[in-house]
Amino acid sequence: MATLKAVKHWLVLLVNVLIAGIEEFHVLYHRFPSQMAMKWSLISLLVVIGVQVVTIGTQSTGDVVNGKVDRVIDISSQLVRIQTRVVVDNSRNKKSLDHYVVGLDALSAQHLSYISATIDKKALKVAKVDDKTYRLQLSASEAIAAGQSASAVIEIDTVFTHSLTPFPEQILQAERQLVQYFGNVYFWSPYETKTQTTKVKLTPSGSVESFTKVKPTAQTDRTITYGPYDNIAANTHAELKIHYENNTPFLTVTRLERVIEVSHWSAMISVEETIDVLHTGAQLKGAFSRYEFQREPTNGISSIKSWKTKLPVNARDIYYRDDIGNISTSNLKAGSQHLIADLRPRFPLFGGWKTHYLLGYYISSQDLLLNEGNDFVLKIPFVDHIFDNSVIDDVTVKVILPEGSSD
Structure with a gap:
């Protein structure tokens, strides 16, 4: 029992070290000198356990790749609708893929109202893991075979409420309404992405005060296109901010x-x-x-x-x-x-x-x-x-x- 308590203590300690960095490690060392003097065999055991926990929590995410991602972000009404088309590449994996993980950044997770998904036009079961993570369960017939390269297509539909902020917050009776949208230039995913393109649909007026520019970026009357971007690491975030006219009913x-x-x-x-x-x-x-x-x-x-x-x-x-x-x-x-x-x-x-x-x-x-x-x-x-x-x-x-x- 004492050994299990010590292992638990060291697990918490190492997590804090990873978050706080090397400098905080020295602070913890001086604060807990007796624990730091424990045998290195216990540390080795904890490291093995920690690696196994991480492996289980992110099973096969390193082997699965988003071969191609196409996103459409519709901000033409008071709702924000995002349609994402992902071509899944399972060629690195030695096991068939029976689930796909959808991640949300902290800001998006607060405003999520609806989520659904399909694979090759067949509806998938969506299970909520936590506020920022959803699991798409693939049946035996839908599972993506090991070594399969860029053939399965998963489409994800999400709807967000209260994601558009009026700016300025007050306007005169005759003034037009301007709002701000905050999002992510990239597709937030626990998997690496080979290539990605995002299109943002605006209101019919197409009037834009300002917007984030990450090359290559192109703007037409009612659309802003970001990308294509290549070789995007997992969980990559770059703020997307668009300040534009939106007089639709709020x-x-x-x-x-x-x-x-x-x-x-x-x-x-x-x-x-x-x-x-x-x-x-x-x-x-x-x-x-x-x-x-x-x-x-x-x-x-x-x-x-x-x-x-x-x-x-x-x-x-x-x-x-x-x-x-x-x-x-x-x-x-x-x-x-x-x-x-x-x-x-x-x-x-x-x-x-x-x-x-x-x-x-x-x-x-x-x-x-x-x-x-x-x-x-x-x-x-x-x-x-x-x-x-x-x-x-x-x-x-x-x-x-x-x-x-x-x-």
Whole structure:
């Protein structure tokens, strides 16, 4: 037991040495002279154990290579969407590859909202290892054979929220909105990359104040291209910063409560959503002028006047109201697959402004409720499509079942 404690102590000590450097090692030496005088055989044992731990934690990462990486970073809305296409090279490896590790830098990990992956167009199971690491599990039929060179293609889709920062933070009513995007010039990966290219998609205006230049870099009307870059070491980071115009709706649902009530008596299902919405773009500086807003079409270009919500095509008795009462400034259009509700609040939303409303409807239970005898299955979306490129910070879904129901 004493030996195990000593090994544990030395493992912690060596980790600190690796982080702190040689100078800190001398400090630790003077602080723990008795431990430093332990037999070198114990040190040798610890080194072997440490090497084995590192080998297990990064199994085959040194043998696996990203043969070619193509990234597309879309920052044309309030969301940041990154599509990554990786051609995996397993020619160095003596074992077949049954998983692929996706890494995120600290900044990206804070804002990740969605991740999915495919190999040769087949969906992969994504498992979260920690906040910065995800493991793509390959089945026996999908595993990349040992010695296989640049033939398997893995595609990774990620979506990030609140990754764009308004700069300046406040603007006048007539000013355009500028935002900053911070990312990585290179594909953050635990594997070496042979060659890589990144394309950044901008808003339709294509107006850019400034952006990071790492040769070779090229700019067109709506795209900034970085690379190709060759022989990139694992976990390489170089800050990517783009300051550009983005007047798309920065609309965030700060709170959503969705109540679904099933009634056997009326054979209807009622859905009601209580929604708090906030404009999270650059805040309005100064007073709001209704006259200037109506006089100039481009005045308040970053403000939000309305948004479109998609409802089930068979929804009926739709209502849209707030604490004052019914909001009549809305329209409803029938589409092929949805009803489109054009919701217009009582006032336009500028940065820092918010609104609160209720949206509800009824739908026949035979459209959503399946049954086999006395066993019922309710199949309904977790949330409706509130608006394009929506961000929902907090959501609560309540389902009210008929009295006497049991699981």
